[in-house]
Amino acid sequence: MSQFLTEGTRDLTRGVLLALGGGYLDGYTYLDHGRVFANSMTGNVVLLGINCLEPSWRQGLRHLPPIVMFMLGISAARILMVPRISAVVRKPALLVLTIEMATLAVLSFLRNTTPDIWFTMSIAFVASMQVEIFNKIHGNTYNSTFTTGNLRTLSEGVTDWLFRGERKDAGLRIIDFSLICVTFAFGAILAGLLAKRMGNRALWVEILLLTCVVILTEISPHSAGSVQRSRNRVEEKM
Known part of the structure; x- marks a missing residue:
């Protein structure tokens, strides 16, 4: 299979799948679990602040636990890049994807009456x-579970292509980040179609997407190199 996929194609395909899943998970949790975003911490911070000014301010506190867990998840992924840990965990990307799929599989079998906070x-x-481990497409930083930064990079690419004459590099960014932003939005639309119909079983769609990412990651030497470069950066700062 790898002989039919160039390194750049694998890189972009993986990014598109992760962005599709990022939009899907945000749509799923927002629609099915208390109008709280699982991925978009900007949205949670804004809603937390707004709700704190309302009489039912306690409702805003439901946005706080995901923010805390998001920060802990970033820290956990960073720890995998610490030299002592990376010497043991040779494939941090595969480990992160496995943990994510296992977590979603467990959640998919919980009753619909299970508290949303879980x-x-x-x-x-x-x-x-996932965000911390998978953060590059063709050397450009991207976010697979929220899209503000991706829209910024897309806008920069369009501007550079139009006014700075950077046809090749800017054109590649335009293609990459247009696909990322569109698929993120499509993921949210897909969640809107499936979340209420399938309940927690809707998470099976995300597990399927992550399975495809695992396959692409395992056949892609570039992903391993990207993680290794991240490890080196962490090591240099220590």
Whole structure:
């Protein structure tokens, strides 16, 4: 299979799948679990602040646990890059994806009456680990579970292509980040179609997407190199 996929194609395909899943998870948790975002911490911070000014301010506190878990997930992924840990964990990307799929599989079998907080906290944690490990497309930083930074990079690419004459590099960014932003939105739409119909079983769709990412990651030497470069950066700062 790898002989039919160039390194760049694998890189972009993996990014598109992760972005599709990022939009899907945000739509799923928002619609099915208390109007709380699992991935978009900007949205949670804004809603937390707004709700604190309302009479029912306690409702805003439901946005706080995912924020905390998101931060813990980032830290957990960073720990995997510490030299002592990375010497043992040779494939941090595969480990993170396995943890994420296992977590989603468990959540998918929980009753619909299970408190929403278990879903939003768990998904925020594993999604943030994913963000920290998978953060590059063709050398450009991207976010697979929220899209503000991706829209910024897309806008920069369009501007550079139009006014700075950077046809090749800017054109590649435009293609990459247009696909990322569109698939993120499509993931949210897909969640809107499936979340209420399938309940927690809707998480099976995300597990399927992550399975495809695992396959692409295992056949891609580039992903391993990307993680290794991240490890080196952490090591240099220590």
